[in-house]
Amino acid sequence: MTSLPTLLIHGGRVVDPSQDLDGRYDVLLEDGAVAKIDGRIARPKGAQAIDAGGLVVTPGLIDMHVHLREPGQEYKETVRTGAMAASAGGFTAVACMANTVPANDSRSITEHILLEARRAGFARVHPIGAVTKGLEGQELTEMGEMVRAGAVAVSDDGKPVMNAELMRRALLYARHFDIPVIQHAEDLNLSAKGVMHEGEWSTRLGLAGIPGSAEDVMVARDLLLTEDTGGKYHVAHLSTARSLDLVRWGRSRGLNVTCEVTPHHLLLTDEEVARTKFSTCCKMKPPLRSERDREALVQGLADGSIDCIASDHAPHHPDEKDVEFNAAPFGILGLETTLSLCLDRLVRPGILTLSRLVELLSTGPARILNLPAGTLKPGSPADLSLFHLEDEVTILAAQFRSKSRNTPFDGWTLHGRPVTTIVGGREVALG
Amino acid sequence: MTAASATRWTRKDLLGIAELFPEEIALILDTAESFSEIAERPIKKVPTLRGKTVLNLFFEASTRTRSSFEIAEKRLSADNINFSTSGSSLEKGETLVDTALNLQAMAPDLVVIRHGAPGVPQMLAERIEAGVINAGDGAHEHPTQALLDAFTIRRHKKRIAGLRVAIIGDIEHSRVVRSNIHLLTKMGASVVVGGPRTLMPVEMEKMGVDVAYSLHEAVRDADVVMMLRVQLERQGRMAFPSVREYFQLFGLTTERLKGAKDDVIVMHPGPMNRGVEIASEVADGPISVILEQVAHGVSVRMAILYLLSGVHDEVA
Numbered sequence: 001m002t003s004l005p006t007l008l009i010h011g012g013r014v015v016d017p018s019q020d021l022d023g024r025y026d027v028l029l030e031d032g033a034v035a036k037i038d039g040r041i042a043r044p045k046g047a048q049a050i051d052a053g054g055l056v057v058t059p060g061l062i063d064m065h066v067h068l069r070e071p072g073q074e075y076k077e078t079v080r081t082g083a084m085a086a087s088a089g090g091f092t093a094v095a096c097m098a099n100t101v102p103a104n105d106s107r108s109i110t111e112h113i114l115l116e117a118r119r120a121g122f123a124r125v126h127p128i129g130a131v132t133k134g135l136e137g138q139e140l141t142e143m144g145e146m147v148r149a150g151a152v153a154v155s156d157d158g159k160p161v162m163n164a165e166l167m168r169r170a171l172l173y174a175r176h177f178d179i180p181v182i183q184h185a186e187d188l189n190l191s192a193k194g195v196m197h198e199g200e201w202s203t204r205l206g207l208a209g210i211p212g213s214a215e216d217v218m219v220a221r222d223l224l225l226t227e228d229t230g231g232k233y234h235v236a237h238l239s240t241a242r243s244l245d246l247v248r249w250g251r252s253r254g255l256n257v258t259c260e261v262t263p264h265h266l267l268l269t270d271e272e273v274a275r276t277k278f279s280t281c282c283k284m285k286p287p288l289r290s291e292r293d294r295e296a297l298v299q300g301l302a303d304g305s306i307d308c309i310a311s312d313h314a315p316h317h318p319d320e321k322d323v324e325f326n327a328a329p330f331g332i333l334g335l336e337t338t339l340s341l342c343l344d345r346l347v348r349p350g351i352l353t354l355s356r357l358v359e360l361l362s363t364g365p366a367r368i369l370n371l372p373a374g375t376l377k378p379g380s381p382a383d384l385s386l387f388h389l390e391d392e393v394t395i396l397a398a399q400f401r402s403k404s405r406n407t408p409f410d411g412w413t414l415h416g417r418p419v420t421t422i423v424g425g426r427e428v429a430l431g
Numbered sequence: 432m433t434a435a436s437a438t439r440w441t442r443k444d445l446l447g448i449a450e451l452f453p454e455e456i457a458l459i460l461d462t463a464e465s466f467s468e469i470a471e472r473p474i475k476k477v478p479t480l481r482g483k484t485v486l487n488l489f490f491e492a493s494t495r496t497r498s499s500f501e502i503a504e505k506r507l508s509a510d511n512i513n514f515s516t517s518g519s520s521l522e523k524g525e526t527l528v529d530t531a532l533n534l535q536a537m538a539p540d541l542v543v544i545r546h547g548a549p550g551v552p553q554m555l556a557e558r559i560e561a562g563v564i565n566a567g568d569g570a571h572e573h574p575t576q577a578l579l580d581a582f583t584i585r586r587h588k589k590r591i592a593g594l595r596v597a598i599i600g601d602i603e604h605s606r607v608v609r610s611n612i613h614l615l616t617k618m619g620a621s622v623v624v625g626g627p628r629t630l631m632p633v634e635m636e637k638m639g640v641d642v643a644y645s646l647h648e649a650v651r652d653a654d655v656v657m658m659l660r661v662q663l664e665r666q667g668r669m670a671f672p673s674v675r676e677y678f679q680l681f682g683l684t685t686e687r688l689k690g691a692k693d694d695v696i697v698m699h700p701g702p703m704n705r706g707v708e709i710a711s712e713v714a715d716g717p718i719s720v721i722l723e724q725v726a727h728g729v730s731v732r733m734a735i736l737y738l739l740s741g742v743h744d745e746v747a
Contacts, residue, residue, distance in 0.1 A: 207549050209633065319526070323528070324550065
């Protein structure tokens, strides 16, 4: 392997909430790590340089909730196309969920994903192992082996861990490895055959509803179990005002609880299903919620109750989505839209500071998953994201690096776009 | 011709009542009036849609609605083809989009569709050139039923505006109630929906109706009482404990109609479960207009087929 070049990124606006930095700095990268940040760094002899004038430079963005569909559903996405989509979207790392076919419930699948990720390049891929074998909710997986192989958390995402006793044991057992148990909080008896949020719009459209309580009762139950076990609990794609209140309650009791929200739950509501006349790109779990829920989530971002933004990137082939609303699979893409959406809809109107957004997209997920990332402190891995704040960009699903096209944001014109990423000290070149 | 019906029909499809303007509703009802006398002729056929092809596409069992459309089409001299199947297209291995493309290749003029999933007529309409008539999509809309109900109400009450209409029963699973709410509120009636709490969708009042949880409360001062079929096949979800108790709480009897207006009429979209949501003494009694609804269904569907076929433009 050729040695890594020294790289100087100069003239950019460096935003690193881990060091309370927001200003013009030069960043020097050596041997795959951050060597130095200073107001002005002379270019070392032989060093390459990136002129970051007019750009924002941040610790590498991390999407801690994506579905890469490999192994098993490579027609939707592969580790390679998912990693490319991540890079194109400004992310240097992703954590991928275990609901592949077969599920990532063993060391060999974890290793396979990591091997494909190394072959692909573009972004770091951190596998998340299953909580239960085959995601069947019956028996715990060999978490220790998966963690040794590189898994960073466990989750049955796509499905909840319905059995409370099994969840209790998962929270206890995961403590041995200091990893979070990530819950897809959905009581399956309450969600039943629902296809959208239960509210005014499900009533109007005659579609079966998924009540907010399907999420809330699960979060409430899990928080009690977290208290009893001392476990580390993370709520995936939190979507209701009441679940957020429950997380605040858990925190007030000193529990080790974190949560993520998705851009679509922050920006869209259940009315979108009616507005788009049953577009299946508005069908995901949890469903787009009410305006009241949406406002509460935005408030939670601003006040610090929410730890991170994650996309729940869920590729589905166009043929699978181009069907009746009831028959379509749940899920939408996110990797190539998240950054622009957050910059335009959250930072630009002043809801979040840029520094807070970087916390939500980088420092936060790094802390939750215990990754050596999310910071530009000297000695940290040289993973950086560079993006433009003002440039206009139009989301064009047809041009995504992802294999799939299922986004409700197709055609949206936004301000702010990813420019390039640096992973391990090398600038990522998208072919 | 009234001022309200001076409007012209410009839509390709009839997908729901939600998107219609009151003038368009009035146009359909007025047009239906002119078709209604055909049923009284010895030869019940006019050449209006000669050479037009209508596909009746029923993905869900239906006797009444399908026959009504077929008769309407035949009386207008259209060529009609019936295609029925239970279950979704996916179960047959063909996607709905492929079904739509295949239909389009046969160049029909109109497609009448019933499907169990809300939004399917919309999906079809976006993909084919033929006009699409929604004959019921899940619990979403059943526009032709609401129009024939309105036609029937207008026949008896000479108006819709200002009336109090009670719609009672399984509100959650009913497309009839949703289309009727849109139509009646657009035309100036006041609507109350009633039924067990377990069959009442959330935030129902946002559709502009009153909500009652007892039969007594729902029928009070009603000009029209519309009973909905209890969808017995859907009662696996613990909505109510027994048919017996349902009738005790929400079954319509002569006695329970006492709070309604003296000249109240009783309607039902069918098929009825006698002794469940409605007692035979009411269904067969003098205030029942249930069979008239069925008769008017043909006239209203003739009007819709005529307006959507565009022949009124061709002769103009």
